[in-house]
Amino acid sequence: MNYSRRRQKAVDLLTQLKLDALVLCHPENIRYLCGFTGSEGALIVSTEQLVFLTDSRYTTQARSEVVADKIDEYRVKGDGVIAVLTSLAVERIGFEAGLAVGVFNDLRDKGSSGWVWQHLHDEIQSLRLRKSTDEIQLISTAAGLNLAGFTEIRPMLRPGVRETEISLALEFAMRKLGAEEKAFDIIVASGERGAMPHGVASDKLLAEGELVTIDFGCRCAGYHSDETVTLAVGDVSDELRRIYATVLEAHDRALAAVAPGIALSELDRVARDYISACGYAEYFGHGLGHGVGLEVHEGPVVSSRSKAVADAGMVFTVEPGIYVPGVGGVRIEDMVLVTAEGHRVLTKIPKTFQTILLR
Ligand code: ZN
Ligand code: ZN
Numbered sequence: 001m002n003y004s005r006r007r008q009k010a011v012d013l014l015t016q017l018k019l020d021a022l023v024l025c026h027p028e029n030i031r032y033l034c035g036f037t038g039s040e041g042a043l044i045v046s047t048e049q050l051v052f053l054t055d056s057r058y059t060t061q062a063r064s065e066v067v068a069d070k071i072d073e074y075r076v077k078g079d080g081v082i083a084v085l086t087s088l089a090v091e092r093i094g095f096e097a098g099l100a101v102g103v104f105n106d107l108r109d110k111g112s113s114g115w116v117w118q119h120l121h122d123e124i125q126s127l128r129l130r131k132s133t134d135e136i137q138l139i140s141t142a143a144g145l146n147l148a149g150f151t152e153i154r155p156m157l158r159p160g161v162r163e164t165e166i167s168l169a170l171e172f173a174m175r176k177l178g179a180e181e182k183a184f185d186i187i188v189a190s191g192e193r194g195a196m197p198h199g200v201a202s203d204k205l206l207a208e209g210e211l212v213t214i215d216f217g218c219r220c221a222g223y224h225s226d227e228t229v230t231l232a233v234g235d236v237s238d239e240l241r242r243i244y245a246t247v248l249e250a251h252d253r254a255l256a257a258v259a260p261g262i263a264l265s266e267l268d269r270v271a272r273d274y275i276s277a278c279g280y281a282e283y284f285g286h287g288l289g290h291g292v293g294l295e296v297h298e299g300p301v302v303s304s305r306s307k308a309v310a311d312a313g314m315v316f317t318v319e320p321g322i323y324v325p326g327v328g329g330v331r332i333e334d335m336v337l338v339t340a341e342g343h344r345v346l347t348k349i350p351k352t353f354q355t356i357l358l359r
Contacts, residue, residue: 300316
């Protein structure tokens, strides 16, 4: 990872925001800028210095991982941050949303009265919006493990198998193949449970004539994959087939439109208009997608409210769905990279209608 390039981006942000220093506490932002993979610490960025602070549990780890000018230990976080800010002789300080209120109160009450604090929202995460070649490689590796893991467990999909058995086998397969962790609690939602967009695997058994939605991903060196497949267990009704075809077409149209310069709200509209035209508007309640990287849900937001515009290097999901209570649901999700020429789909499992053949 090119930490000097990332550091330069943070310094450019300081200039742009007319600040003297940034105080970061969000683990993924800290990891992005200095390589620390632990969960407790603070990173202070000024134009001249990059200082990482953590408590005694993480000092040894930090010394082997962190790329910074200085690594120090604190007993009380606020005191440690104040000492660094004082030594840097800064005045205007940006701090991240998510800094614990207690720590912030400490900084404000015990720090210099001349300090001006500016609350930052998405500015710091925006540093991570455009992925480098290394990052894209890791996301692609994670996506490759999705395909390999799913291919391995595919033969166990049949009527009578428990949703939780599927999620467990899938997690095991991905980790055995090299993933460091699952990306999130795997969703396996079959039959009427498919109408719950976030139905994590339950005790329910797969049954003939149902659809099953499996939403899963893994993590490689901190970077995530996220993908959803929906399959038919034997023959399914015409209605379920129609729902699948509708979601697939909406997904294909939105994916085809991905290119630099298109508003992300427009991608959402492309998928939503098609679903609406087919009569399912009220059954597609969530946004079209989200960015993926060091976090499985990060910027940019892909929804009707999104202000972002697609730019080369962005990686986000396209995941339309239709969820009909009492009937079932379909979601189809891929991760896409915006390239200079258009886009490249990073996830690898085919999304054409697939039937689990009954033996
Ligand atoms: Zn997903
Ligand atoms: Zn997703």
